[in-house]
Amino acid sequence: MSVNMALDVHDWGYLDRRITVTPKRTVLELCVALSRRVPGNIVEFGVAKGESTRILRRALGHSNKRIYACDSFEGLSEKFENAEVGTFACEPPRIRGVEIVKGYFEQSLTPELAARVGRVSFASLDADLYSSTLCALTWLTPLLGSGSLLLFDEFLGEKESEKRAFEDWSKETGLRTVRIAEFVREPSGWGTRIDKRPLFQVVGDDLLPKAAAPLRKRLRASPLGDIARRARDLVRERK
Numbered sequence: 001m002s003v004n005m006a007l008d009v010h011d012w013g014y015l016d017r018r019i020t021v022t023p024k025r026t027v028l029e030l031c032v033a034l035s036r037r038v039p040g041n042i043v044e045f046g047v048a049k050g051e052s053t054r055i056l057r058r059a060l061g062h063s064n065k066r067i068y069a070c071d072s073f074e075g076l077s078e079k080f081e082n083a084e085v086g087t088f089a090c091e092p093p094r095i096r097g098v099e100i101v102k103g104y105f106e107q108s109l110t111p112e113l114a115a116r117v118g119r120v121s122f123a124s125l126d127a128d129l130y131s132s133t134l135c136a137l138t139w140l141t142p143l144l145g146s147g148s149l150l151l152f153d154e155f156l157g158e159k160e161s162e163k164r165a166f167e168d169w170s171k172e173t174g175l176r177t178v179r180i181a182e183f184v185r186e187p188s189g190w191g192t193r194i195d196k197r198p199l200f201q202v203v204g205d206d207l208l209p210k211a212a213a214p215l216r217k218r219l220r221a222s223p224l225g226d227i228a229r230r231a232r233d234l235v236r237e238r239k
């Protein structure tokens with residue numbers, strides 16, 4: 001069997017049952033785990049019934065971080081893929097330990113909310129539409145710092161709405177980000193084009209906090225620490 005690593009397959013019909021996609025739950029849990037070392041709170045844009053919010057809450061467990069979950073709960077304001085206007089409209093969920101921010105982003109994402117939320121370690125962007133994603137990103141900008149994580153749920157959805165919003169925002173703000181992971185996902189409701197959940201991390205000038213001392217000690221004592229030491233020595237030898 002030949003393997004073409006550079007193959008860029010757009011047809012989900014071809015890939016279905018041939019590859020394993022990472023479930024959304026796993027992706028969200030991973031992001032929460034990664035965000036633990038990054039200062040700040042967690043914000044979700046696009047909540048609907050709160051399925052993903054409950055995953056975030058459970059994954060966070062006991063923590064100083066707070067979760068803010070933003071949605072109009074009126075559903076989509078524009079047709080998106082096969083979803084009609086109003087799809088996802090529902091009553092706001094009640095989730096212990098989560099602050100629900102109800103309203104259209106254009107009105108609800110205020111400077112007062114920004115002051116309350118403070119720095120953001122992880123933002124999960126799942127509002128589908130270009131305008132909604134751009135609005136969320138624009139509000140987020142001053143709350144992001146080095147290491148902040150940005151996850152997009154449906155990057156290539158209708159007319160690549162989330163991707164275009166991210167690219168326009170990046171161009172407009174000049175904020176540097178690195179794509180640290182990309183999870184393949186099934187098409188969510190339109191055609192057979194495979195979709196992606198990319199995870200970006202902001203690269204700012206401020207440094208992330210160092211791993212807590214006990215963790216550093218444990219790392220030094222572990223085989224991983226040996227490997228790291230050997231790698232460092234090799235680099236030194238080459239110089």
Ligand SMILES: C[S@@+](CC[C@H](N)C(=O)[O-])C[C@H]1O[C@@H](n2cnc3c(N)ncnc32)[C@H](O)[C@@H]1O
Binds near residue numbers: 087104127
């Ligand atoms: C795909 S659903 C979210 C699904 C949820 N994250 C989950 O995994 O269960 C998208 C949500 O974004 C919300 N939304 C889209 N644009 C919005 C806007 N401009 N303001 C507020 N909410 C918006 C819709 O109301 C809808 O509930």
